[in-house]
Amino acid sequence: MFIDGRSVPEGHLVDTDICIIGTGPAGITLGLEFADLPFNVCLLESGDFEPRPEISELNKGPTTGRHGEALDCRERCFGGTSNHWTGWCRPLDAIDFDQRSWVPHSGWPFAKDHLEPYYSRAHEVLGIGPPRFDAEFWKHPEGAQPLPLSPDLVRTEVYQIEARRFGPVYRQRFERASNLSVYLHSSVVELHGRPDSTRVFDVTAKTLEGNSFRVRAPFFILAAGGIENPRLLLVSRSRTNVGLGNEHDIVGRCFMEHPHVNDIGFWVAAQSSIDLSYYRPWDEQEFRAVMGMLVLGREVAIRERRLGFSATLYSRPDEGVRNPLSPSVQRSAADVEDLDTSGLDGSDVREYRCYCRTEQTPNLNSRILLTDDRDALGLPRARLHWELTEQDVLNIREGLRILGRALGEAGVGRLRMPADDLDAGWVGDIAGGCHHMGTTRMSMDPAWGVVDANCKVHGVGNLYVAGSSVFPTCGSANPTLTIVALAVRLADHIKERMR
Amino acid sequence: MTLSRRELARLLGRSAAVWAAWWAHGCTSIGWRDAPSVSAQQAVDERLDRTLADPATRESSKALGRAYLESYGGSRDELRREIAWAMDRVATRTKPSDDLFRRAVHADFAEGEMVETSGWLLSHTEARFSALVALAE
Numbered sequence: 001m002f003i004d005g006r007s008v009p010e011g012h013l014v015d016t017d018i019c020i021i022g023t024g025p026a027g028i029t030l031g032l033e034f035a036d037l038p039f040n041v042c043l044l045e046s047g048d049f050e051p052r053p054e055i056s057e058l059n060k061g062p063t064t065g066r067h068g069e070a071l072d073c074r075e076r077c078f079g080g081t082s083n084h085w086t087g088w089c090r091p092l093d094a095i096d097f098d099q100r101s102w103v104p105h106s107g108w109p110f111a112k113d114h115l116e117p118y119y120s121r122a123h124e125v126l127g128i129g130p131p132r133f134d135a136e137f138w139k140h141p142e143g144a145q146p147l148p149l150s151p152d153l154v155r156t157e158v159y160q161i162e163a164r165r166f167g168p169v170y171r172q173r174f175e176r177a178s179n180l181s182v183y184l185h186s187s188v189v190e191l192h193g194r195p196d197s198t199r200v201f202d203v204t205a206k207t208l209e210g211n212s213f214r215v216r217a218p219f220f221i222l223a224a225g226g227i228e229n230p231r232l233l234l235v236s237r238s239r240t241n242v243g244l245g246n247e248h249d250i251v252g253r254c255f256m257e258h259p260h261v262n263d264i265g266f267w268v269a270a271q272s273s274i275d276l277s278y279y280r281p282w283d284e285q286e287f288r289a290v291m292g293m294l295v296l297g298r299e300v301a302i303r304e305r306r307l308g309f310s311a312t313l314y315s316r317p318d319e320g321v322r323n324p325l326s327p328s329v330q331r332s333a334a335d336v337e338d339l340d341t342s343g344l345d346g347s348d349v350r351e352y353r354c355y356c357r358t359e360q361t362p363n364l365n366s367r368i369l370l371t372d373d374r375d376a377l378g379l380p381r382a383r384l385h386w387e388l389t390e391q392d393v394l395n396i397r398e399g400l401r402i403l404g405r406a407l408g409e410a411g412v413g414r415l416r417m418p419a420d421d422l423d424a425g426w427v428g429d430i431a432g433g434c435h436h437m438g439t440t441r442m443s444m445d446p447a448w449g450v451v452d453a454n455c456k457v458h459g460v461g462n463l464y465v466a467g468s469s470v471f472p473t474c475g476s477a478n479p480t481l482t483i484v485a486l487a488v489r490l491a492d493h494i495k496e497r498m499r
Numbered sequence: 500m501t502l503s504r505r506e507l508a509r510l511l512g513r514s515a516a517v518w519a520a521w522w523a524h525g526c527t528s529i530g531w532r533d534a535p536s537v538s539a540q541q542a543v544d545e546r547l548d549r550t551l552a553d554p555a556t557r558e559s560s561k562a563l564g565r566a567y568l569e570s571y572g573g574s575r576d577e578l579r580r581e582i583a584w585a586m587d588r589v590a591t592r593t594k595p596s597d598d599l600f601r602r603a604v605h606a607d608f609a610e611g612e613m614v615e616t617s618g619w620l621l622s623h624t625e626a627r628f629s630a631l632v633a634l635a636e
């Protein structure tokens with residue numbers, strides 16, 4: 001059932017069993033898991049079915065440090081940001097869950113194995129294929145092969161791509177479910193606790209028309225995205241004046257993005273000697289597409305103490321034939337038996353490009369803060385301060401070096417490294433991917449985490465968080481498949497507690 | 500920095516000598532059954548001739564070699580040793596039918612023996628060969 005929050009009488013109290021704040025992929029997955037079970041679920045959504053400018057305006061806030069586009073890229077409507085996402089899905093790698101001595105504050109409270117069954121269920125929610133991401137499993141329909149690179153250095157995996165719009169796809173399911181009530185135009189402005197209690201009692205939802213109402217429940221789940229989750233915790237001060245779950249000043253900190261670098265030059269011997277079709281999206285019958293991706297090998301990552309790194313190679317049709325290197329080098333590259341070099345005429349050298357996506361180290365200084373400026377609902381706006389550390393930049397270069405080594409070893413080509421200089425142009429061009437992570441991070445230690453292994457806020461008995469804000473570290477894979485898997489897992493946990 | 504023809508010959512000669520010594524001390528341990536058909540000196544010489552004969556090849560090799568030399572931090576002797584070592588490496592990794600460079604370059608990358616020259620991530624052998632070309636003029 002959908003209810004327009006603007007029609008709810010001022011001061012009304014909704015009593016329910018579970019209250020979910022936000023209906024992006026995280027909130028909708030939770031709703032789907034709870035649908036038609038014998039308890040009531042109330043979902044509070046800031047937006048309507050379609051994005052509206054006056055509601056999107058609530059997302060606005062200043063940014064400092066790196067690029068300013070980050071806060072505006074989210075959607076406020078039923079389905080959340082999935083209503084304009086790209087749909088690239090890949091799980092985190094096993095190493096991303098490990099405690100890595102070279103990555104400060106790394107280590108999830110559980111290993112990837114534990115998440116595997118939830119990943120499988122997440123595939124159904126996202127409408128993608130079987131939970132396999134290896135190149136042995138995914139055969140290209142026209143026989144294109146992954147590059148013959150040493151898997152110890154760089155292996156080929158795939159992304160499954162299906163830009164499922166959660167809003168339109170799941171609207172009917174929510175309409176029909178006997179126990180789900182979605183309140184649209186209903187932005188939560190505060191979660192209320194009491195100094196003498198470890199519980200959240202109710203939340204206040206407000207509409208842009210001016211009316212407000214409260215929702216009371218034994219369980220609350222924040223699923224408002226990586227910026228709004230910490231923002232709501234920070235503004236909720238009825239229990240302590242530092243914000244909910246913020247006794248250790250960790251809420252909003254350790255914001256992470258996936259630094260994206262485009263247009264890294266890489267060269268091969270001849271245009272005809274390299275087929276990159278495996279790394280371009282190809283259609284699959286059941287869902288939209290599959291696409292190869294180069295990922296750093298586990299061994300080399302451990303040996304060289306690297307963070308997550310993945311890359312795709314592509315050619316730019318508008319680019320002419322170039323000969324940037326000594327033909328002696330060119331010949332040595334072209335001599336490798338595995339590659340078809342029939343088109344090589346000695347000067348026919350083509351430049352290809354490399355695009356990579358990497359992992360950032362958790363950094364306490366990268367964070368969401370509140371400003372004095374308020375939005376139309378009277379809520380302090382979020383300010384994002386995003387930093388890219390020297391280690392983050394080094395990680396990109398070193399990841400490229402390993403890729404360059406693998407390309408050279410296989411005789412595919414030579415990579416042109418970006419300048420080794422923090423002030424170089426390419427460093428300035430590094431952008432995020434609208435993946436907002438880490439701001440309510442998961443840790444068994446309340447001093448270093450906002451939520452525990454069950455995604456429950458430390459020190460608050462009935463408040464949970466869903467979304468990439470709980471990621472303690474973020475690997476190099478896009479986050480949403482993991483967001484959905486964690487939401488499925490959280491739903492199981494709450495169902496257990498409801499019994 | 501340039502090398503006279505004599506110096507170059509000495510360099511290559513030394514390379515061949517090292518190669519010969521190595522050959523005498525059990526190259527069969529890595530499983531090659533046949534003796535190489537060309538000596539290291541001949542092989543490097545041939546490649547050098549080929550590179551110098553083709554203007555385009557020569558120029559691009561030289562440019563790369565100069566960049567390598569400019570960024571090279573060691574002494575002239577060290578550099579010579581390094582180039583000699585690289586050329587030995589070319590020879591010692593060569594089966595009769597193989598392209599010398601392919602083997603050596605492949606081995607470099609496999610072992611992480613790389614250098615950034617003019618931004619390009621090259622194997623040490625190919626960078627040093629380019630340096631040799633630049634020095635040979």
Ligand SMILES: Cc1cc2nc3c(=O)[nH]c(=O)nc-3n(C[C@H](O)[C@H](O)[C@H](O)COP(=O)(O)OP(=O)(O)OC[C@H]3O[C@@H](n4cnc5c(N)ncnc54)[C@H](O)[C@@H]3O)c2cc1C
Nearest residue numbers: 022024025026046076080081086087088188225467478480
């Ligand atoms: C252009 C673009 C491309 C992307 N491509 C990919 C991709 O290819 N692969 C991938 O994995 N990820 C991708 N992402 C990221 C992906 O969209 C997010 O990871 C995902 O949507 C996060 O889901 P969520 O439910 O946590 O948050 P959101 O989708 O942001 O949903 C949060 C919901 O909470 C609501 N809300 C916020 N505040 C309140 C409040 N106070 N009260 C009530 N409701 C509130 C919002 O209206 C919204 O509906 C992309 C993002 C963008 C912008």
